[in-house]
Amino acid sequence: MAVRLFFLLVGLLVGYGVGRLLTLLGLGDGVSATANTAYLMLAGLLLSFLLGPRLERWLTQSFESFVRWFSKLDPRRVTAATVGLVVALLLSVLLSSVLATVPFYTWYLNILVTAILAWFFVYFALQNASSFSGLGWSTAGTTRKRANVKVLDTNVIIDGRVTELAKAGFVEGEIVVPSFVLRELQLLADHGDPQRRARGKRGLIVLEELRGAVPVRVQEWDAPDVAAVDDKLVRFTREIGGKLVTNDANLSKVATLYGLKVLSIHEAATALRPKLQAGELLDVTVTKAGQQAGQGVAYLDDGTMIVVEDGMKYKGKTVRVTVLSAVQTNLGRMVFAKTVGD
Structure with missing residues (x-):
């Protein structure tokens, strides 16, 4: 208004x-x-x-x-460009003072020299922006906090299940891979051990598939004073205020102690595992006939369908059944069972 x-x-x-x-x-x-x-x-x-x-x-x-x-600006690059521009302006002032008495050194030539100096020093400073971490600015601690950021560790990338979760929409928000995690995958892919080399190559392939499904950003970040990758992950995730996606139980415990929100792929898989396992006993009431001859159908309180072999003869009665198998369908969970004694 x-x-x-x-x-x-x-x-x-x-x-x-x-x-x-x-x-x-x-x-x-x-x-x-x-x-x-x-x-x-x-x-x-x-x-x-x-x-x-x-x-x-x-x-x-x-x-x-x-x-x-x-x-999205990197503080180190901004600092580098500022320092380069200041150096260029100082040199331009010095040259103007020295060449002020030269007849051909006019004001437009001074502007041209200043522009050339600015381009050279700013370009040089940007190309060496990482060196500015040694002037008092640490690469750690310069990352801005962002909302709803998911940080992936090396193991969860190699695992590959995060790609399917992202395609299904269960991993939302900005997905970030720190640069030191990408370097670890590259080292594994170039390792002399065939097993480690296969793990590294799989991680790079999974990362490419993930980038094809959802936006993934590689964040340039490092902490030279920290050696362990897990410790770097915890510090990086804390600084950006993100959530750590991992399947490493020990890393998950350490990150939780630091107050981080952890999304564990293993815990998610355990939660999605069918509650009913083969061999369990249930008391169910057969309510109707199944699709096959002689089959009976019962339902649990949560709506799970129980298909009982030769259970039609028990229609309207409560019988004890043994679970044979449980499958997950598009319509929900379905359990196949048979009556005890059959």
């Missing part, structure tokens, strides 16, 4: 300014000049009223794009 009022005010001022300009140019005087100014102010007001919503949307989108771009 404030933006639209601002546009209306600008329209009035522009109309007033144009009217006064026409008066100064002699295009009207007295009552006609006042009428022209009023008409132009009204025209500016109407034009601002018509174009205001579009300008407001454009400004809002531009501001949101700038915020998204700014939030």
